[in-house]
Amino acid sequence: MAKGTDDTIAVRIGKALADRIISGAIEPGARLRQDHIAEEFNTSHVPVREAFRRLEAQGLAVSEPRRGVRVAAFDLGEVKEVAEMRAALEVLALRHAAPHLTSAILDQAEEATKAGDKSRDVRSWEEANRAFHRLILTPCGMPRLIATIDDLHAASARFLFAAWRSEWEARTDQDHRAILVALRQGNTESAAATLGRHVQWIGRKPVRTASGATREAFTIVG
Amino acid sequence: MAKGTDDTIAVRIGKALADRIISGAIEPGARLRQDHIAEEFNTSHVPVREAFRRLEAQGLAVSEPRRGVRVAAFDLGEVKEVAEMRAALEVLALRHAAPHLTSAILDQAEEATKAGDKSRDVRSWEEANRAFHRLILTPCGMPRLIATIDDLHAASARFLFAAWRSEWEARTDQDHRAILVALRQGNTESAAATLGRHVQWIGRKPVRTASGATREAFTIVG
DNA sequence: CGATCCAAAATTATAGATAATTTTTTCATT
DNA sequence: AATGAAAAAATTATCTATAATTTTGGATCG
Numbered sequence: 408m409a410k411g412t413d414d415t416i417a418v419r420i421g422k423a424l425a426d427r428i429i430s431g432a433i434e435p436g437a438r439l440r441q442d443h444i445a446e447e448f449n450t451s452h453v454p455v456r457e458a459f460r461r462l463e464a465q466g467l468a469v470s471e472p473r474r475g476v477r478v479a480a481f482d483l484g485e486v487k488e489v490a491e492m493r494a495a496l497e498v499l500a501l502r503h504a505a506p507h508l509t510s511a512i513l514d515q516a517e518e519a520t521k522a523g524d525k526s527r528d529v530r531s532w533e534e535a536n537r538a539f540h541r542l543i544l545t546p547c548g549m550p551r552l553i554a555t556i557d558d559l560h561a562a563s564a565r566f567l568f569a570a571w572r573s574e575w576e577a578r579t580d581q582d583h584r585a586i587l588v589a590l591r592q593g594n595t596e597s598a599a600a601t602l603g604r605h606v607q608w609i610g611r612k613p614v615r616t617a618s619g620a621t622r623e624a625f626t627i628v629g
Numbered sequence: 630m631a632k633g634t635d636d637t638i639a640v641r642i643g644k645a646l647a648d649r650i651i652s653g654a655i656e657p658g659a660r661l662r663q664d665h666i667a668e669e670f671n672t673s674h675v676p677v678r679e680a681f682r683r684l685e686a687q688g689l690a691v692s693e694p695r696r697g698v699r700v701a702a703f704d705l706g707e708v709k710e711v712a713e714m715r716a717a718l719e720v721l722a723l724r725h726a727a728p729h730l731t732s733a734i735l736d737q738a739e740e741a742t743k744a745g746d747k748s749r750d751v752r753s754w755e756e757a758n759r760a761f762h763r764l765i766l767t768p769c770g771m772p773r774l775i776a777t778i779d780d781l782h783a784a785s786a787r788f789l790f791a792a793w794r795s796e797w798e799a800r801t802d803q804d805h806r807a808i809l810v811a812l813r814q815g816n817t818e819s820a821a822a823t824l825g826r827h828v829q830w831i832g833r834k835p836v837r838t839a840s841g842a843t844r845e846a847f848t849i850v851g
Numbered sequence: 852c853g854a855t856c857c858a859a860a861a862t863t864a865t866a867g868a869t870a871a872t873t874t875t876t877t878c879a880t881t
Numbered sequence: 882a883a884t885g886a887a888a889a890a891a892t893t894a895t896c897t898a899t900a901a902t903t904t905t906g907g908a909t910c911g
Contacts, residue, residue: 854909854910855911856908856910857906857907857908858906858907859904859905860904861905862903863902863903866897866899867897867898870894870895870896872892874890876890878888879884879885879886879887881883
């Protein structure tokens with residue numbers, strides 16, 4: 408995966424900030440100060456502002472005119488919303504991708520599933536999970552649909568990292584396997600139905616807040 | 630509808646350019662030169678560049694590093710893609726909106742349908758159509774979903790204006806009426822099914838190209 | 852006549868400077 | 882100590898200037 412060294416500076420900054428927001432390195436609600444970021448990346452603030460517009464469009468940041476840009480906050484409602492949007496769109500993508508899925512692709516997807524089951528931290532689990540979904544969906548040949556799904560995956564990953572920052576225990580992903588079996592049998596509708604349920608499975612877990620109290624954290628697991 | 634005079638200049642330029650691209654005032658593939666646009670709006674090119682990033686995210690423009698920004702081209706494939714995405718997402722939105730639909734809202738939606746039937750040009754038909762969809766979907770209370778649907782509507786409108794720039798003949802919208810009847814009866818699933826079919830209805834029409842030949846133009850009608 | 856190379860013009864991308872606004876701090880007053 | 886106004890500092894938004902790249906328009910050669 409090329410690090411895109413010929414990208415414009417604004418694009419590079421946008422990717423770097425997106426990664427920090429998704430990983431939780433920057434807290435929800437935190438201010439993004441253009442001069443500070445510009446200084447850190449050794450640029451002027453002009454490309455930083457362009458990067459902000461991109462983050463805004465992805466739903467990772469919110470901007471108020473003359474008041475600055477903040478990392479987008481999120482709540483259980485948004486977790487559910489993203490899950491349902493993903494369900495609707497990934498099912499659509501899978502229906503179109505199914506006729507173009509080769510057994511080579513399905514083998515790769517199975518590898519990704521195994522990698523997910525073996526992973527010992529959230530980060531690598533998320534990577535494997537994303538690879539699985541991307542592999543079976545990309546052959547739909549609908550670039551706008553894929554781009555929208557990618558943004559939703561970014562949001563999902565953010566929720567995931569927020570809930571399971573440190574302690575993570577991989578479990579074998581039966582849904583992924585059931586989807587692959589159905590696809591190998593040419594049973595697209597069954598695969599689509601399982602996928603739709605799969606991405607709407609919301610994990611919950613108690614988390615200690617800054618104030619010491621415990622609350623429930625929710626996230627899309629799939 | 631406030632013209633947003635306290636928006637940032639970049640936002641104003643973005644809206645103005647989006648309107649031109651959607652209406653077809655600027656051709657697909659046309660270059661958007663930042664200095665020219667800056668001069669026209671009496672600004673520097675910095676806010677223009679920010680506006681470009683927004684248009685890019687909406688799928689209305691495409692940018693190649695150091696080569697500039699162009700109005701996005703589109704083909705039958707993209708018309709279909711947008712129609713299917715709309716079907717999937719509007720059905721989802723309607724299922725969530727249905728419990729919150731009051732008869733006042735449904736009356737407004739009926740007014741919008743009548744306005745559409747009466748309209749004598751594409752532009753006002755499109756406006757009425759968009760009002761109908763927005764009215765019955767917004768109560769879903771899912772902001773990200775609504776924002777995504779709005780971008781898809783913008784794309785739909787663009788296809789519509791490209792196919793029916795001048796000659797337009799309104800027809801009475803039976804689908805809208807069927808949807809309203811189902812919603813009034815509390816039959817959400819029937820309404821959703823009709824809506825899903827409705828936005829996938831693709832209109833076709835012969836169009837004379839610049840070179841004099843005729844080709845088929847396609848667009849989402851709904 | 853057409854292809855190709857080169858210089859001039861135009862254009863994009865970034866930097867540095869300035870005006871306008873918001874946030875923070877200070878300090879007098881209750 | 883709490884409140885609130887005023888001044889100072891920080892920050893955003895925009896403009897002007899400059900460097901880097903691409904496009905354009907010939908001139909030259911086959």
